[in-house]
Amino acid sequence: MSAPKKLFIKTYGCQMNVYDSERMAEALGGEGYVETKSPDDADMILLNTCHIREKAAEKVYSELGRFKGLKAEKPDLKIGVAGCVAQAEGQEIMRRQPLVDLVVGPQSYHRLPEMEAKAREGEKVLDTDFPEEDKFEKLKNRPKAKRGPTAFLTVQEGCDKFCAFCVVPYTRGAEVSRPADRILREAQDLVERGVREITLLGQNVNAYHGAGPNGDMTLAQLIWELDKVDGLERIRFTTSHPNDMQDDLIEAHGTCAKLMPYLHLPVQAGSDKILKRMNRAHTAESYLRLIERIRAARPDILISGDFIVGFPEETEADFQATLDLVEEVKYGTAYSFKYSTRPGTPAAERPQVDPKEADDRLQRLQALLTKQQREVQDSMVGRDVTVLFEKAGRFPGQMVGKSDYLHAVHVADCDRAIGDLARVRILSSGANSLAGALID
Numbered sequence: 001m002s003a004p005k006k007l008f009i010k011t012y013g014c015q016m017n018v019y020d021s022e023r024m025a026e027a028l029g030g031e032g033y034v035e036t037k038s039p040d041d042a043d044m045i046l047l048n049t050c051h052i053r054e055k056a057a058e059k060v061y062s063e064l065g066r067f068k069g070l071k072a073e074k075p076d077l078k079i080g081v082a083g084c085v086a087q088a089e090g091q092e093i094m095r096r097q098p099l100v101d102l103v104v105g106p107q108s109y110h111r112l113p114e115m116e117a118k119a120r121e122g123e124k125v126l127d128t129d130f131p132e133e134d135k136f137e138k139l140k141n142r143p144k145a146k147r148g149p150t151a152f153l154t155v156q157e158g159c160d161k162f163c164a165f166c167v168v169p170y171t172r173g174a175e176v177s178r179p180a181d182r183i184l185r186e187a188q189d190l191v192e193r194g195v196r197e198i199t200l201l202g203q204n205v206n207a208y209h210g211a212g213p214n215g216d217m218t219l220a221q222l223i224w225e226l227d228k229v230d231g232l233e234r235i236r237f238t239t240s241h242p243n244d245m246q247d248d249l250i251e252a253h254g255t256c257a258k259l260m261p262y263l264h265l266p267v268q269a270g271s272d273k274i275l276k277r278m279n280r281a282h283t284a285e286s287y288l289r290l291i292e293r294i295r296a297a298r299p300d301i302l303i304s305g306d307f308i309v310g311f312p313e314e315t316e317a318d319f320q321a322t323l324d325l326v327e328e329v330k331y332g333t334a335y336s337f338k339y340s341t342r343p344g345t346p347a348a349e350r351p352q353v354d355p356k357e358a359d360d361r362l363q364r365l366q367a368l369l370t371k372q373q374r375e376v377q378d379s380m381v382g383r384d385v386t387v388l389f390e391k392a393g394r395f396p397g398q399m400v401g402k403s404d405y406l407h408a409v410h411v412a413d414c415d416r417a418i419g420d421l422a423r424v425r426i427l428s429s430g431a432n433s434l435a436g437a438l439i440d
């Protein structure tokens with residue numbers, strides 16, 4: 001048998017890309033590829049890219065430039081660009097960087113094996129179609145390799161919301177939900193391979209409406225089906241839009257024991273004027289009332305969010321409204337970004353905020369969010385949480401895992417294995433993690 005070919009994949013951006021990279025590795029696994037951690041010994045390099053902000057897209061070109069020497073040394077090396085930059089820029093990538101052999105958009109990963117074969121024959125190949133078939137179904141024949149205790153599972157892709165700043169509706173296309181039976185089969189398979197926690201993924205995951213046995217299902221109905229899977233202990237989902245937070249999903253947060261008390265619910269801004277210009281179709285007040293209802297269902301839920309500062313025409317008063325909203329919500333964690341102009345999106349045409357002003361606002365927002373994150377993390381001290389152990393710690397006998405609230409927890413003198421769940425009393429709060437002790 002010939003030696004396996006080596007595949008190096010580098011993943012940028014969101015968790016959907018992490019999931020897609022795993023699927024691509026499996027698809028190419030069928031062609032005799034094994035993954036390598038270093039580009040230096042790879043026969044094929046794939047960059048799974050993100051187009052969400054300008055910086056993310058530019059990184060791809062600088063990374064590609066770095067492979068020039070490698071390609072000169074190894075003419076057989078094939079270089080591919082996948083993901084959202086591939087979708088958005090297509091042919092332009094090969095024009096800007098001739099060392100690229102293959103460009104594949106997020107809806108075409110099941111065609112990778114054929115594309116790879118063509119690239120091996122010296123062809124330049126590009127596929128950024130939105131085919132009708134379910135790429136995940138086609139990617140199914142994967143090895144039954146053992147898995148770690150946590151996994152992502154994409155249930156929905158694309159977005160119909162058209163926020164004025166966002167490229168996702170263009171790069172990932174219209175909202176499409178996978179049928180429930182396929183998701184349940186995949187979940188069952190993951191559990192058989194050692195997975196204890198599944199995070200359901202979608203750009204707009206709570207808009208899920210995949211086909212079920214009796215018509216379309218809501219995300220909450222899908223979660224209740226997953227709740228029945230023996231051996232699956234925890235369910236999470238991300239990312240949600242406030243307008244799709246239906247009653248049954250809010251209720252599930254109070255009644256479904258496997259659904260973890262953590263919710264990523266981006267609001268983006270706190271000023272109604274800006275929210276309107278962002279085409280968010282909700283107000284700051286309606287978001288706050290929603291958070292109240294979610295907390296009524298599950299009082300200890302940890303809320304996470306996304307924010308954009310310096311959106312076109314954002315004034316200091318608008319920004320203050322964002323700070324006020326943050327003060328009111330008290331986020332357990334949050335991601336904040338300076339507005340980045342994305343060609344082709346409606347906001348790109350609007351008067352831009354002075355970048356220095358936007359930088360200053362970002363710093364002020366991040367200071368407040370960091371303070372809140374710290375306070376929420378510190379408030380865990382003295383509490384008992386459940387930890388799912390994911391890996392050994394740096395010290396002998398130490399294990400590291402995640403709490404229900406997704407905080408990293410270090411436990412010393414821990415006789416539990418990776419994949420075990422245990423009750424842990426939190427003893428202290430460090431820079432980015434908690435430390436605790438097994439309760440029994």
Ligand code: 5AD
Nearest residue numbers: 165166266306307308337338339340
């Ligand atoms: N500029 C800055 N941030 C953006 N996001 C999406 N588009 C942009 C943009 N053009 C942020 C939003 C979104 C997260 C994934 O990225 O906050 O929720």
Ligand code: SF4
Nearest residue numbers: 013014050051052084
């Ligand atoms: Fe980036 Fe969005 Fe594409 Fe994810 S979906 S890779 S965040 S552009």
